[in-house]
Structure formats: structure tokens, C-alpha cells
Amino acid sequence: MQIKEFSQQLEILEKTSSRNEMTVILADFLRKLDKHEIRPVMYMLIGRIVPTYIPIEFNFSTKLLIRSLAEAFKMPVDGVKKMYGEKGDIGLVGAEMARQDSNKNGANTTINEIYDLLYELAISGGKGSQEIKKQIYIDLIKKFDPISVKFISRIITGDLRLGLSDKTILDAFSWIISGDKSHKVVLEQAYGVRADIGEIAELVLSGKMDELDKLEIVPGTPVASKLVQREKSVDAVFERLGDCYAQPKYDGLRTQIHFSKKDFAVAVKVSKSAKSSCMENYAFGFVEQKGEKEHVRIFSRNMEPLTDMFPDIVKVFENSKFDSIVLDGEAIGVDPKTGKFIAFQETSKRRRKYSVGEKAKSTPVKVFVFDVLCFDGKDLTKTGLRERLEILNKLEKFFAQQNVLAISNTQLVKSTEQLDKIFRDALDKGLEGIIAKDIESKYIPGTRTYDWIKLKANIEQGLIDTVDCVVLGYYYGRGVRAKFGVGAFLVGVYNKKKERFETVAKVGSGVKDEQWPDFVKQVNEIRVESVPKNVYIKKELMPDVLCEPKIVVVVEADEITKSGNHTAGMDEGGKGNGKDAKGFSLRFPRLKEWGRVDKKPEDVTSVEEIEGMV
Helix, strand or coil, X not given: CEHHHHHHHHHHHHCCCCHHHHHHHHHXXXXXXXXXXXXXXXXXXXXXXXXXXXXXXXXXXXHHHHHHHHHHCCCCHHHHHHHHHHHCCHHHHHHHHHHCCCCCCCCCCEXXXXXXXXXXXXXXXXXXXXXHHHHHHHHHHCCCCHHHHHHHHHHHHCXXXXXXXXXXXXXXXXXXXXXXXCCHHHHHHHHHHCCCHHHHHHHHHCCCHHHCCCCCCCCXXXXXXXXXXXXXXXXXXXXXXXXXXXXXXXXXXXXXXEEECCCCCEECCCCCCCCCCCCCCCCCCEECCCCCCCCEEEECCCCCECHHHCHHHHHHHHXXXXXXXXXXXXXEEECCCCCCECCHHHHHHHCCCCCHHHHHHHCCEEEEEEEEEEECCEECCCCCHHHHHHHHHCCHHHHHCCCCEEECCCEEECCHHHHHHHHHHHHHCCCCXXXXXXXXCCCCCCCEEEEEEXXXXXXXXXXCCCEEEEXXXXXXXXXXXHHHXXXXXXXXXXXXXXXXXXXXXEECECCCHHXXXXXXXXXXXXXXXXXXXXXXXXXXXCCCEEECCCCEEEEECCXXXXXXXXXECCCCCCCCCCCCCXXXXXXXXXXXXXXXXXXXHHHCCEHHHHHHHC
């Protein structure tokens, strides 16, 4: 398939607002692919050249893209900057400039050839790499039509703006199999165990549907985290579960640790030959660097790599006796002077803008391991929690030999009174609360069920929990905030059924004066001129500046009420949630955390969860 045809298909998807129509269009498009085009297409569809859990990034800044476009089309850099400021999308800027240039000779370039070049661009590093990246990009965009330039530029920024979620892609796979969405559960479970959209696509398009059920955990490949439901009281939790296990709830970073005594798979560099089938002999994994072998990989709850963030965890496994293991836990920073736990935001500072080595010394972490998913090659996800904990406890000697990993305290609960005492003890220790778990619960990746229930401290005896939201835009400031250019942010929650973000609050409290400029800058970097098709905002609440739903924040509030303006739980027909035409709204919202790096936008609080919190 040629890149022009691929880009035209993306253009059709971008202009399609109906989720069902997108599913069918995507399914029809994927059926046309040659077997060697499947993986390149699937990764480019999500703005990458490898699965999301592999830390190979383009590292091509917007600033460098602007300089490259200016050089490619012989235009002043300031002129390109001005266009970018007006359009807010480097893809549209590239397309506009390409329209003014008639010298195109890349009409027959294939998807695989583009993929090879993008791969080369991504892995270029070291001295002079920025110039190499720039030249590869310039050589690409000077050949192609405006639509192709738009999407090549967007792939490099990791933002195709198609409104394609993982769920929509999996629905398209189901449509390929049977012409409906009846296989979505099997596909979601397979993707949860093997988080590689390219691998799942290959199985589907090659007719190997039966192999999806057989996929098991492979150390080194992240597993979608099992998530928890919420409840309002101890009584409600015990009524649902009866006898159960209770574990502390820490305000830390969900951490999935993979160890294998054998080396993890190493990526083979793809051929740059124009005639090559670049994926034919491609073994996906991390690119080997300087001959070093990997034995430990660490992932966040949204399956992003965190290994470089935690050298202290990696060191723990240097002398381990077992062959392989996959652990699920919560990493939380510790103040070395007081021994007290620190806030999540401080722990996450290891991730960027700080020297990890220095931060590891000044702020060590403790990882409380609460589950084991795989041990010595055996997948334990279909094993009951009781047995998984027995296996974990047999490793107590290993955990006791170091100060980084610890087995989370797990107590068997047989009464409401006992559960209440454990909950109160956790709060007295300064923890967030507890997680209660069904004794025989399986670890079904990516699911959120009442097998695991979170119980956290009330906020002023009102809302039972904080709410994870996504920023949808902001309003210009007035009065003392006029100098910041922002007065409040509009935030929303996720409607899973409709696959869209719906507004729930305007947040202006809880932000310090020195934070406003940085927050506004982050929003402006993902600014858009119109409401994204996966966002629902009523005109009465339309913000002055709109943005892509990418920034995850945590909001506190006194309670959840109903509003005629907010859209959480309200449909376009005005029927609302129930008899009235009102959506859910947070009363007296306050920002608690900005920029949760461990959660995808689709992982924020759902409309269904909000309804359960009322």
C-alpha cells in the first residue's frame, strides 16, 4: 500500500464523527493490508513505530519541526511559527506549506518504506542526531502531497488527532472477524495480557482467532493493571465481599516489575531497502544498547516504561535465585530524615527534569508488593488470590534481604467491625485507606470489578473519594488572575459507553500563583481550534481555549450535584441521566494534583463511577 492511500484513509477517519462508522471504516481499511504491512500500520496509527511499552521515541520537538519545515519549503522560521500559532497543529502547517510546493515525486512510496525511514529517525542518537532527524524529515515531506505531509508530521508528534482509542481499534478487529462487536471481551483480555496492538492485529488478520485465548504473560511485556471499584462505607464493602483480604492503599505510583534471569528479547534493526518487507524478520523488544543485557523492566499502570526511573529497584534483582517473576505493587517515596512517606508528585519527579541518580539517593522509594502475576514461567492470572499470596509469602526471605521491596501487609477479614478497625488504623497512619479483595479473585488484566474495592477517607464528610479528570480547556482570567491569562480550567470525566469526555467542573481553586504559567503553557501546547470529536461540552460552558484531552488531574470536591450545564451523564438529546436534563457536577472543586503521569486520559474516573459516588 502506498503512503498516499494510507493518508487518505486517515483523512476519512478524521472526518468521521460516528464511533460505529469509524469502526467499520477502520476494519475495511485493515482488511486491505498485506501481512508485512500490519505492524507498521498499527504502530503508525497510534503515532509510534513500536508498541507503546517499548521506550523508543521520536524525540523530535515542535521547535525542530518548525525549523525543518522552514528549511524544506524555504520560508522564514518566524513565518512558520506564526502559522503554527494560528493553527495549533504542526500537521496542518505542513499540509498548507506542501500545497504551495508542486515538486512531488514520491507518489509510489510504500507504507513500509515510510516506516523504515521513521524507524531510522527515531533511533538516531548521539552527536549530530538532531541534524540527521531533521534531514530525514525534510527528505520525506518534500516528496509528498499535503495530506501525506500532514499525517507524517502528526505521526512524529505522536498525535494523529483521529479520535481513535484502543477500544475502537479492538472493536474494528471484532468487526473484521464477524461483522459485529461480539468478540470485544476476548480481544480486550488478549490485549490486556499482551499489550502489543500490532501482534493482536496480526493474529486477527491472519485468521488465528483461537490463539487469542491462549496468550499468557511473558516477562518483559507489561500486563494491563487490574483496577478497583469504589464504595461509600465499610458496611457496603463487606456486604459485597463478605470474608475478604484487606491491604493498605498508598498514594504512590503503580509499579509492575518484570524480572527474567534470561535476557529479554532485543529488537533487530529493520532493513532500509525499498524492496524489503521490513516486518518479516522483526522481533519486537528493546533495542540493545552498548551490549548491555536487560533482566529487569518496570512499567506504570498504563504500561509505559519506568525502568530508568528506578535503578534502585533494578539493583534488587542482581542476586535473585528464581528464574522469572512479575510483581504488582505501589512505589512510594520516603523522606530519609523522617522515614515518612512523601506525596505522589514528589515521587514522580524522578521521571523528568531531575537527575534520577541524585533523586534516588535524596528520596529513596519503598515498593509495597501486593500481588504476583507470574512466577518461574507460570502465568498466575487465572489462579485465585489466596494461592497467589501464598506464593508471594514464600518469597519473604528475598524481600527481607533489601530495603526497597516489601510484601504489602495483607489481613484476612471476617467481620465488618474488623474491616472498620483496619480502615481506621490505615487512616491513623496517614495512608489513603484500604483495598478490600475477594479471597479467590482472579487477576483479569485491565478489568475494573467489585472483586477489588477501594475505600478512602471522606473529604469533609462529603465526597467519598477524589476524582481523576482530564483538562478540556481554560477560561481567561479576570481580576487578580488576569496577569496569568487564565482563571479556571474546564475538566471532564470519561463516558465509557460513548467513548468521550464529558464536563464535570470548572476548577480555579487549589492552584498556586507560581503554578498558573506552567499549567497554561502545557495546555497551550495541545491547543485546538474546535471541540475534539471525543469531547462533549455545552455551549454555555465553552472555554476560551480548547485543548486535546491529554492532561490528567486529580480534583477534590465537597460533593456531587446535578447541573444543567455540565455534560457528565447527559446526552445531546436533553434527556439527561434520568428524567431531568442535567449532568453530574462537582461542588466546590479544588485541584489536588496536576499531570498524573501514570494514567491515560481514558483511565480517569468514569461517568458510571461518578454515579456510584452520589
